[in-house]
Amino acid sequence: xxxxxxxxxxxxxxxxxxxxxxxxEGAIAAGCRYYAGxxxxxxxxxxxxxxxxxxxxxxxxxxxxxxxxxxxSLIGASWAGxxxxxxxxxxxxxxxxxxxxxxxxxxxxxxxxNIQRAGxxxxxxxxxxxxxxxxxxxxxxxxYQVIAIxxxxxxxxxxxxxxxxxxxxxxxxxxxxxxxxxxxxxxERMDVREKIAIFDRRKEKGAAPFGAGDDGVPPMPAFxxxxxxxxxxxxxxxxxxxxxxxxxxxxxLTTRLHNKIVNNRxxxxxxxxxxxxxxxxxxxxxxxxxxxxxxxxxxxxxEGKRVGMIRLKTVWPxxxxxIRDVGSxxxxxxxxxxNRGQIVGEVMKYTCCDIIPYNQTxxxxxxxxxxxxxxxxxL
Numbered sequence: 001x002x003x004x005x006x007x008x009x010x011x012x013x014x015x016x017x018x019x020x021x022x023x024x025e026g027a028i029a030a031g032c033r034y035y036a037g038x039x040x041x042x043x044x045x046x047x048x049x050x051x052x053x054x055x056x057x058x059x060x061x062x063x064x065x066x067x068x069x070x071x072x073s074l075i076g077a078s079w080a081g082x083x084x085x086x087x088x089x090x091x092x093x094x095x096x097x098x099x100x101x102x103x104x105x106x107x108x109x110x111x112x113x114n115i116q117r118a119g120x121x122x123x124x125x126x127x128x129x130x131x132x133x134x135x136x137x138x139x140x141x142x143x144y145q146v147i148a149i150x151x152x153x154x155x156x157x158x159x160x161x162x163x164x165x166x167x168x169x170x171x172x173x174x175x176x177x178x179x180x181x182x183x184x185x186x187x188e189r190m191d192v193r194e195k196i197a198i199f200d201r202r203k204e205k206g207a208a209p210f211g212a213g214d215d216g217v218p219p220m221p222a223f224x225x226x227x228x229x230x231x232x233x234x235x236x237x238x239x240x241x242x243x244x245x246x247x248x249x250x251x252x253l254t255t256r257l258h259n260k261i262v263n264n265r266x267x268x269x270x271x272x273x274x275x276x277x278x279x280x281x282x283x284x285x286x287x288x289x290x291x292x293x294x295x296x297x298x299x300x301x302x303e304g305k306r307v308g309m310i311r312l313k314t315v316w317p318x319x320x321x322x323i324r325d326v327g328s329x330x331x332x333x334x335x336x337x338x339n340r341g342q343i344v345g346e347v348m349k350y351t352c353c354d355i356i357p358y359n360q361t362x363x364x365x366x367x368x369x370x371x372x373x374x375x376x377x378x379l
Contacts (some may be wrong), residue, residue, distance in 0.1 A: 002169075002200045007032075009057065012194040018155040019184045020045035023113055023177065024053060026161025027085050029196050032111070033059040034082040036073035038066055038092060042181040043124050046087035067092035074110040078103075079231060081222035082087035085167055087113035089181075091122060093132055095137070100174050101140025102233045104257065107210065107218070109168035109201065111161070113177045115184040118363040127363030128181040129337035130287055136176045137316045143254055145261035147268060148176040148316035150286040151153075154188035160313070165270065166199040171260060172217055178315065180338070182288040182365050209254075211238035216260030261308030261317055270313040271322060275301065279308030281332045281378055284323070284347055286312040289336050289366050295370035305379050315343065320350050327351025332378055333356065336366050 009029045017025065025045050027035070034272045035050045047063075054061045064070040067088055074084040088096065103110050114136065118129035126368075136148045136228040147167050151160045157179060164175040204219040211218050211231060218238075230240030235250045243249040261268065274294060276282055285293035290311040296311045310326060312319060323346070327333060333351060335344040336358040344357040358374050360366050 002202050004198055004200065005195045006083035006198050008192050008194055010192045012192055015190045016187065016194060017154055017158075017190050018045060019151075019154045019179060019186045019291070020115065022154045022157040023087065023161050023179070024049035026158040027111070027165070028053055028057055028164045029158075030083065031198060031200070032083045032085045032165060032213070033057070034074070034077040034084040035059065035086065036062045036064050036070045036077070036084070037086040037088065038064050038070055040092045041186050042087045042117055043087040043089045043113065045184070046113055046115070052227050063289065067095040068099065071096040071103070071110070071112065075099065075103055075106070075108050077271070078108045078110055079223055079229075081224070084108075085111040085113065085313060087115065089115050089117050090119045090129070090132060093135065097135070097139035100146065101142065101144060102143040103174045104140070104146060105233045106231050107172035107220070107257070108174070109172050109220070110174050111164045111168055111177065112174060113161070113179065114121055116178065116180045118361065124363040128288070128338060128365055129361065129363065130180055130289070131342070131361070132178065132339075133315060133339065136178055143258060144154045145258055146174050146176060146316060147171070147314070148178050150170035150178050150312060150315050151183060152287055152290045152311070153183065154186055156313075157183060158190050158192075162196060169201045170199045170218055171215070171264065171268075172201070173190070173261060178287065178289050186267040191236040199358055210236060210240055210258050215264060216256050250362070267316050268314060269317060269319045269322070271281040271319055272313060273308075274311070275308035276310055276326060277308070278306060280306040280330055281308075281334060281375065282326055282330045283307070283371070283375070284312065284333055284335045285309060286315055286343065289338055292366050292368040293336060295368040295369055296375060299368070299372055300375050300379070305375075307375060307379070312343070318346050323347055324350045327353045332356060334375065334378060336360075336371055336374070
C-alpha cells in the first residue's frame with residue numbers, strides 16, 4: 001500500500017477559517033497542486049484561497065472558461081501525475097456530469113467539491129440547499145460508482161478534503177465533497193496536526209493500467225513515465241484497447257468498476273453514532289442538518305425520551321448494512337433533509353419500520369427547534 005506520513009503544510013495549531021478556506025487548505029495538505037475551476041457562489045472562496053496559496057506552495061491554478069473545461073482539465077492533469085481538484089455549485093455541478101462519468105470509466109482520481117445551494121437551475125444562488133445528493137450518485141449515464149462525503153463542520157471540511165484525495169487515489173475514482181452553503185460559509189476553529197497520512201497512487205512498471213488487482217483497483221502510471229498508455233471512455237480491455245463490440249469485456253469492466261467500491265464499502269463508509277443503542281426513535285442526518293439534529297436529540301433526551309441519531313459522514317456508497325441493522329432495532333426513523341426527500345428513499349430501501357421524512361427547501365437551514373417539534377410529535 002502507498003500510505004505515508006508527511007509534515008502538515010500548515011504549522012500545527014489552531015486556525016480560524018471558513019469552511020471553503022478549510023477545503024483549500026485540506027487540498028494543499030493532501031498534496032493537491034493542480035486546480036482548474038470557474039467561479040460560482042457559494043463555492044468561490046475555495047478558488048480564491050487556492051489562487052493565493054498555490055503561489056506559496058508551487059501549485060498550478062487555472063481559471064477555465066466553464067465547468068465542462070474545468071473537470072476535463074482535471075482528468076488530463078491527473079493522468080499527468082498530479083493530484084487535482086475543482087470546486088463548484090449546483091449549475092456548475094450539472095455541467096460536470098459527463099466529465100465525472102468519463103473519470104469513473106477511465107478510473108481517474110479527481111476531487112470535486114460541490115458547495116450546494118438552493119435550486120433547481122439558478123435558484124437562490126447564495127442560499128443553502130442540499131438537493132444534489134442523487135445527482136452526485138446518478139448524474140452521468142450508465143452504471144458506475146463514485147464516493148461522496150458530507151462534512152458538517154469547518155474541521156471536517158479540512159479533514160474530509162484530505163480523506164477525499166486519499167480515497168480518490170486509493171480507489172482510482174472521482175470523489176465528491178458534498179458541502180452546503182451553510183458549512184462553506186461557516187467560520188469555526190480548526191485544528192491542524194503535525195503529521196498527515198497520505199495515500200499516493202500505486203504504480204507498477206509494465207502492469208496493465210486497467211487490469212484488476214486483488215482489490216479490483218489497478219496501478220496507475222502517468223504519461224511521461226515510459227508506459228504505453230491508452231485512455232478512452234469507450235469500453236476497453238486491461239490495456240486500454242477499445243473493445244466496444246465485445247459483451248464479455250463490457251461486462252467484466254463495468255462489474256469491476258462497481259465492485260471495487262461496493263466490495264470495499266466497510267473501508268470507505270464512515271458514520272457517527274449518538275445514543276443509537278438506547279433509542280426507540282433514530283434520526284438519520286447528514287451535512288449541516290446533522291448539527292441541528294444533534295442539538296435537538298440531546299435536548300429531547302434531557303426530557304427523558306429515548307432518541308438517538310446516526311450521522312452519515314459518507315453518503316455514497318450508502319451505508320446499507322448499518323441502516324438495515326438500525327431499522328431492525330427501533331420503532332421509528334426520522335430523516336430531516338434540505339431537499340424534497342433523497343436519502344430518505346435510500347433508508348426506505350433497507351428498513352421496514354416507520355420512516356418519517358421532514359423536507360425543507362426554502363433556502364434556510366433546518367432549525368433545531370423545528371426538529372425538536374417534529375420529534376415531540378413522533379414521540
